[in-house]
Amino acid sequence: MMYWIGASLSAMVCRIFGRWQVIGRENIPKKGGALLCGNHVSYIDPPALGARANGRPVHFMAKLELFQTPILGALIRAVGAFPVKRNTADRAALKKAIELLQSGEVVGMFPEGQRSLDGNLLPAEAGVGMIVLRAQVPVIPVALINSNKLLPPHSIFPKFTRLQVVYGKPVPLDDLYEKGGREAIEEVGKRIMAAIGELINKYSG
Numbered sequence: 001m002m003y004w005i006g007a008s009l010s011a012m013v014c015r016i017f018g019r020w021q022v023i024g025r026e027n028i029p030k031k032g033g034a035l036l037c038g039n040h041v042s043y044i045d046p047p048a049l050g051a052r053a054n055g056r057p058v059h060f061m062a063k064l065e066l067f068q069t070p071i072l073g074a075l076i077r078a079v080g081a082f083p084v085k086r087n088t089a090d091r092a093a094l095k096k097a098i099e100l101l102q103s104g105e106v107v108g109m110f111p112e113g114q115r116s117l118d119g120n121l122l123p124a125e126a127g128v129g130m131i132v133l134r135a136q137v138p139v140i141p142v143a144l145i146n147s148n149k150l151l152p153p154h155s156i157f158p159k160f161t162r163l164q165v166v167y168g169k170p171v172p173l174d175d176l177y178e179k180g181g182r183e184a185i186e187e188v189g190k191r192i193m194a195a196i197g198e199l200i201n202k203y204s205g
Contacts, residue, residue: 002075002078002079003057003078003079003080004057006047006075006079007047007050007051007052007057008051010044010047010048010050010051011051011052013044013047013158014044014047014048014051014150014163014165017150017158017159017160017161017163018048018146018147018150018158018160018161018162018163019160019161019162019163020048020163020164020165021162021163021164021165022052022164022165022166022167023164023165023166023167023203024166024167024168024169025052025053025054025167026054027140027167027168027169027170028053028054028056028106028140028167029054029138030054030055030056031104032104032137032138033100033101033102033103033104033105033106033107033135033137033138034056034101034106034107034137034138034139034140035097035101035106035107035108035109035128035131035132035135035137035138035139035140036049036050036053036058036106036107036108036109036140036142036167037108037109037110037111037128037139037140037141037142037192037196038108038110038141038142038143038144038196039110039112039116039121039142039143039144039196039200040110040112040114040115040116040144041115041116041117041119041144041147041148042115042144042147042148042150042151042152042153043115043151044147044150044151044158045110045115045144045147046060046062046081046108048144048147048150048163048165049108049142049144049165050108052165053106053108053167056106057080057105057106058080058106058107058108059080059081059082059097059100059105059106059107059108060076060080060081060082060107060108060109061081061082061083061084061093061096061097061107061108061109062076062081062082062083062084063083063084063085063086064083064084064085064086066081066083067081067083082096082097084127086113086114087113089126089127090127093127094127094130094131094134097109097131097135098131098134098135101131101135101137102135102137107131109127109128109131111124111125111127111128111189111192111193112124112125112193113125113127115153117153119148121193121196121197121200123189123190123193124188124189124190124192124193125189126185126186126189128188128189128192129184129185129186129187129188129189130185132173132176132188132192133176133177133180133184133185133188136174136177138170139170139171139173139192140167140168140169140170140171141167141168141171141192141195141196141198141199142165142166142167142168142196142199143164143165143166143168143196143199143200143203143204144163144164144165145163145164145165145166145200145203145204146161146162146163146164146204147163149161149163150163164203164204166199166202166203168195168196168198168199171191171192171195172191173188173191176188
């Protein structure tokens, strides 16, 4: 219940302030595990990405520090988020993501591991590749366009803009499932970020 309340409030903010346009929702499987991977330029990105994910709740991997704030930590746990220690190989977080995906849930993450303050895509961290190679579920690239204008860095209140959330077709990765190793992990990340970049270039012009 808490998740859908949050999703409805997020959708309201995106519609009112962002004139929200959602494209490609049909690319998200209606059942079974799926990993949604988006670019990260604003704190509004998680709710914008997850609020209209084809009617499915999305479990987000969020930095540990957010869970250490009493009220915010309780809220994000209530909507299904789970903590990850940034800049480390957090095995507990990776295991949690894989378990959720293999049990048929949808997980959302930002492969860059941090916000890009200039809007340019950053390289993917190794975690996304490790999750994909273990879980072997569809990976949906997501382009968040102008979310950094809707809620700019260091801003508390949303601003009026034109927000687009674009869900792309699954990234072809099955040829890497049996390879493993550092090269395969890095290739997963490169393909996902390339797919996100293609969506941004296609729809932001």
